Amino acid sequence: MSEESESLSAPTPDPREVTPDRLLHTGGDEQPSAEDLVLASGRDLTPENIEWAERRLAEEGRSAIDKRLP
Numbered sequence: 001m002s003e004e005s006e007s008l009s010a011p012t013p014d015p016r017e018v019t020p021d022r023l024l025h026t027g028g029d030e031q032p033s034a035e036d037l038v039l040a041s042g043r044d045l046t047p048e049n050i051e052w053a054e055r056r057l058a059e060e061g062r063s064a065i066d067k068r069l070p
Contacts (some may be wrong), residue, residue: 032057032065041068 034053035045043049056064 031062037065037068040065 032040034050034057037053037056038045038049041053043052053064060067
């Protein structure tokens with residue numbers, strides 16, 4: 001058995017090689033659905049959450065989902 005530590009950490013990336021958040025996007029051409037927005041925000045697909053997502057999409061358009069994705 002190896003006596004190496006089981007907790008390995010990933011090396012920290014060079015900031016010059018990381019894409020800034022402002023340049024990241026979903027890349028889809030179609031308008032996201034309310035269900036897409038609910039799932040992207042980590043919520044369950046309930047009628048209340050779908051209504052919330054429909055309001056967000058109506059107010060913010062496509063950027064509603066872009067704001068919630070990492």
